[in-house]
Amino acid sequence: MxxxxxxxxxxxxxxxxxxxxxxxxxxxxxxxxxxxxxxxxxxxxxxxxxxxxxxxxxPRPFVNAHKVPCAFAIGSVHGPSFIGEWHDTELHVGITSSTGVVHNYTLSGVRRDDQGWEKCLCLQLVPPWRNNLTHTWDNELEQFCSTSDWTPERFHEEREFGSCCYAFALAFVNHIQVLEGKTPLSKEEFTGTHILPRIKTISKYIxxxxxxxxxxxxxxxxxxx
Incomplete structure (x- = not known):
């Protein structure tokens, strides 16, 4: 595309x-x-x-996640045309660092990808002017990925949109929410407010x-x- x-x-x-x-x-x-x-x-x-x-x-709705710092990224191993809402293919979700490395939870544990996420849906979560939060983001992301919650043994893929990789990414978003003194978001709230509208835009484009x-x-x- x-x-x-x-x-x-x-x-x-x-x-x-x-x-x-x-x-x-x-x-x-x-x-x-x-x-x-x-x-x-x-x-x-x-x-x-x-x-x-x-x-x-x-405008193309797909972006290179490696160039979007501190973002929630959604992609598909089958290519961007499979991110549309009518596809049943497994979507994969990750969190980017300030340098665009995509941290994502898989069967082998947490991966840190510096390529492979070039055509994705991206939701940038930290404004560019929040330099203090960007620094905190990277430190917290590394610590978050190192906990026992995200080991290969604990990975059980679900056959729905809210898979383990999604749970990993949303858990980190909520971790930052709490650090910022904000209320954590439910999967339904985050998906309905921030993800589904963008999925619909991508679906129309496709x-x-x-x-x-x-x-x-x-x-x-x-x-x-």
């Missing part, structure tokens, strides 16, 4: 499509040509835009991306990605 999606309005409809590749190759077979791209895919009229309604890029890949465009009326 590396293509860039752009959005423009024509025929009173929001239309999404990929940017045109400069050269046609077997790798982009099926992509619209330059001439096709100049036409509205609904009415086939020639497209003309002024500065106020020119096509805009749709739906649009796959429709463009199949049909060359996606028409959505006034609905937003």
């Amino acid at each position: 590396d293509r860039t999606i752009i959005k423009f309005n024509h025929c009173e409809t929001d239309i999404y499509r990929f940017t045109v590749l400069p050269h046609f190759t077997e790798a982009n077979e099926g992509a619209p040509s330059h001439e096709e791209f100049k036409q509205c895919p609904l009415c086939f009229e020639t497209l003309a835009f002024d500065l106020l309604n020119a096509p805009v890029s749709v 739906q649009v991306y796959q429709a463009i890949a199949q049909h060359g465009f996606y028409a959505a009326g006034q609905r937003k990605v």
Whole structure:
């Protein structure tokens, strides 16, 4: 899912499509040509835009977790297109350090990954200006990972969204909450408030991306990605 999606309005409809590749190759077979791209895919009229309604890029909802410090990260071993809400594949969850190392709980215990989380859902939990908390975060994260709660022997994977890796990450979030004098969050509260809205955004993006890949465009009326 590396293509860039752009959005423009024509025929009173929001239309999404990929940017045109400069050269046609077997790798982009099926992509619209330059001439096709100049036409509205609904009415086939020639497209003309002024500065106020020119096509805009749709931001990708996936980020490189290794570049997001002090964050709650969710990824899938099958790739970003499997993070959508309709997939039953196992999602994996971790916590990043201030340097982007993803700490995550697995069958072998706590892993510290400096690669492999390049296309994830990320929720940054510490504002950049909280330097004191960033330092505390790293120290507390290392101590937290070293406790007996997160040994390989205690790992029992659940067949639901709230798996052991999720419990590990949320437990650390609540550990920091308590240190900050705040109330711990339940799994339902944290998931419903902070995770599911982002999953829904990713799901919509995946739906649009796959429709463009199949049909060359996606028409959505006034609905937003």
